[in-house]
Amino acid sequence: MLTENEKKELQAALKKYPNRRSAVMDALRIVQNGRGGHIVKEDMLEIASILEMQPAEVNAAATFYTMYNVNKPVGKHHIQVCRNISCSLMGAEHIIKHLERTLDIKTGQTTPDKKFTLSTVECLGSCATAPMMQINDDYYENLTDQKVDEILKNLK
Amino acid sequence: MNGRTKGFNLLELIKKVVFTDFVKGLSITLGYNVSRSITQRYPDEEKWIPYRRWRGLHYLNRDAEGRELCVACELCSKACPTQCITVVPMEDDSGRGIADRVAKVWKVDLVRCLYCGYCEDACPTRAVRLGREYETACTDLASTVRRREELLVPQALAENIEGGVLVKSRLVRTPEGIKVEPDLRRHKKRSL
């Protein structure tokens, strides 16, 4: 169930759009922020009924964008490593391997202490500083193994 | 007249007197008398084990875990030039087959079958094979149709046994009738 605050926020978002269904991305963002980073089935059903859409359409919007995590709880720090061409050329695969080793999880998994979730994403638009990753809302660029270790240490 | 010269040919006469032709013919006969016999004493003493390339009675294979390889795709029945194979698929995900699609009915009408082996070629899972069983003679038409249950029983001749040999055999009486029982350990090489 959406909280009063979230409903209020959603009502404000609705004003920005010519029709209700256009606000689906805002709605998903609001819900995800309020739910510790992921969206569950009930949220999508509720958004669908508020926006007068089919639940399937909300589901489609939510799964299309990697920024939304559907039915997939994420840790406190969500590490998203770009794996597109520029980053790959600059060694993204290596960075991913390194992260998997240090965190002892596979891509797409969360550490048992629920601190880190590792996932790969498409281009984050920072090709000039490849390889790069995003942890929660922050970019970390020009990565090397040492740099990654340092970042992780600071987060812990 | 420039015909044959009339007269007396001494050589011919001598040949006739000592029965040359008779001896020639008799030598062949006698030769066979002492040579190895080519008659197979089938079925009560010997049985011919065909080569591996032989195309005889069909059998259905299982994989190493005992699951049926047949997925009832019906390609064998489609490829069959005499339309002697009938396949009816069904769903069964209990692990009977390698997929959840298995054959409810798989039967071959041996009277129509011409043992061309197209079914083998068409089979995507190598489930149907033509084996080396050839004793399919029977007295009623109904038993010429062989069903899945019978065909899934492995044939007496395993695939790894080399063929092209004659083995000792004997006739045995079974509830289903008289059968030829080969003794695969005692065989002799034989070329035709």
Place this chain on the structure above:
Amino acid sequence: MVTVKINGKEITVEDGTLILNAARDAGFEVPTFCYQADLIGIGSCRMCLVEIEGQKKLQPSCVTPVLHGMSINTESPTVVSARAGVLEFLLANHALDCPVCDKGGECELQDMVYRYGPHKGRHAEPKFKFHEKDYVLSPVIIKNSNRCVQCVKCVRVCREVVGANVLTSLNRGDHQEETSFLRSFLDCDQDGNCIEVCPVGCFMRLPYRYKTRPWDLKGADTVCPYCATGCRMVIEHRDGVVIRARAQLGVGLNSETLCARGRFGFDFINNPNRLTTPLVRKRGALEPASWEEAMGLIKKNFSVGGGKVGGIASPRLVNEELYLFQKLFRTVFNSPNIDSSSRWDPLAVESFVSAASMHEGGVSIFDCMASDTLLIIGSHLSDENPVTDYIVRRISANRRMNVIIASPRAMKLDSSATQLLRHLPGAEDSVLEAIILNLNYDKLPDETLKPVKDARLEALLSTAGALDKEIKAIARKLGASSTVAVIAGTDFLRAPQSIPALGLLKDLLRSRGKKVTVLPALDRCNQRGAWEMGVHPGFGPGYSRVDKKGLGCDGILAAAEQGELDALYIAGSDVASMYPDGEFAAKALSAVKFLVVQDIFLTETAKLAHVVLPGASFAEKEGIFTNQEGRAQIIRKLLPPPGKAKRDFDIIRAVGESFDPSFGPKNPVLVLDEIRKEAPMYGDVSLVFNNKKNIEDKLDNRAALVKGAQSAALKVSRIEPRADLGGAEQFPFRLVTGNHLFHSGMLSRMSSSMTGLLNAAVIEISEGDADALGLRNGDKVSVRGAACEAQMTLRTRKGSGKGMAFVAENFEDAPVARFFRRGKGAPRVAITKI
């Protein structure tokens, strides 16, 4: 018009034609997956790439319109290698489990790879798998996403044609999966159009699963036996068991679409409870008998001339049989007492035929969709005639037209309406009269208008439960259009007092120079055919005048109840279940001195019969169905009738011959000749067997439309509304009935697929009413009327009118007919939670 060069061949086509269509017109094949003419182009599959001179990159021909002077190459080496490349990519993650896949053998991907493909993949990477096992999406749909080619046709057909919008694309890129909300069970129309459009084995029929290969099937082109939309389809059997019905792209007015009933409801044919032998009542019980014995009894008990006999034929029979049936009664038995519907008053039928101008000939739905304004009234189109609903939705979305829907219940099609009117049930007359009052009615002579003028708008609005501004808006739209189409449904026949208003509106609009077409939306496959063959007490074949008017179903039953009826012959109709007063019907039928029932199942009516004759289903005979538009279409025989059952044609003829040896014609072809003579409407109807793509006139086979009747003996009668059963305080809900999306008539009750979708009776009320009662969707409720009570499951519908409960007429466990009382209006019920 523009002229383009395709592969060096010049062709002139309309402006805006897609390159794909231009190329196909020119005779070149362009492969596609995602293109379908009815759907909005998305150009996603890239199979149709072509080379355009002067453009460096290949262009998707299914979304690129031609421009004048374009030079296009569809066969160049670049195009050929691009196609092979696309296919190689499509196969990169394709499961390639063709031996197991149900689509194998008729798969577009197989054909395409065979024809254009690389035959060899270079991808060594492990394939991406969405899931290991196929998952069930609904009782009739099973899904395997690993085979998907991402053409998105399923999602598009669900959204644009069906309007259910329950399928979607989850995720993106190669992980894109077309499925339901979180892959959950679908709660939708279950029509399986997603299956039909799927080029691969991604969406599959669950009842058809692993039963056969397409090449084992033998099919027959036929027409759906449920509603009167008249969808062409092919039914296919293997070893005598019908296992699939499918629609074909570009064939019939429905093209590839069917509804749940049409696509999955055919399996009543295979029902083991089919009648296979004649039954004769001996010592109180029905026992198997020979045909000779049954016929002997009929000959003994049907008196020719003297006594009073009646006949009721089902609108499920084909025209030839119906014609012979009325001929049997009119000439052999000398009795005008025949009817084709157990539910409707013959006077109402006559008025409806006249008001809907059915005697003026066939009306194509596509003509209706080409009009400026479409008014849908008296029909819950989305449930009763689902494919008509698809056509309305699809066409109205692509052109500027008014779609006005006036209905008490909310329906799926509401989203396509430009104007919606929720009125009270049974108040179509008030709605129409209020509209008429708002139109300029000066041009009609006074007598016609008198009753209307008198009616005060205020009163009308309150009986209709509509707002003045809604009615005004509708009147404005009608007034501003030069062509108007009205789809008038069976609610007019249920509340016949509304029929004159329909006729009046039509005449008024016509008098103002507008082109008005009325399309009757009927719920039995050959209802229109039954009327046009003259199976009606008031008119003969081709709506001709009859000398002696007879009794309709209602009159026959009344006579029977009085013990006046000597014999009654019911062919295919389940009067006992369908007549709106079940108790009365059962009593009347038991009082008939000699009752013959000819059916394919032992129905409630058949159980009361003295002689039961086993007839044939639509798959077991040939003949003509006339759909609601007046399109005469042939059905073909697929199987022989089961056991000793016979074609209904042969049974009716045999009955006739036992009285009059010259009774005939002797075969359906000769009957058709006679029909053409007797009913000139059918005179030059073309019955050319159109199991082919109808390229000339697209889906609209106009030659099949019947012509106008030369002399129609019809009049619109004013039928007084029946007094309601009353008791509004005790019973707050007014009961309305009709067909359910999954059930129409009693046939669908015999289909295991359809009963699998919905078996027990449901009652539908509006969401607001349910909230007020504290009830929720899915609750078990007790429905209590004045005389009977039944248990049902509650369904709520958003947007339906208040104070109204809907129960479909097709549930034998809760027969809605029991709630009705003969001669009374709509009953009222109370709903309480169990």
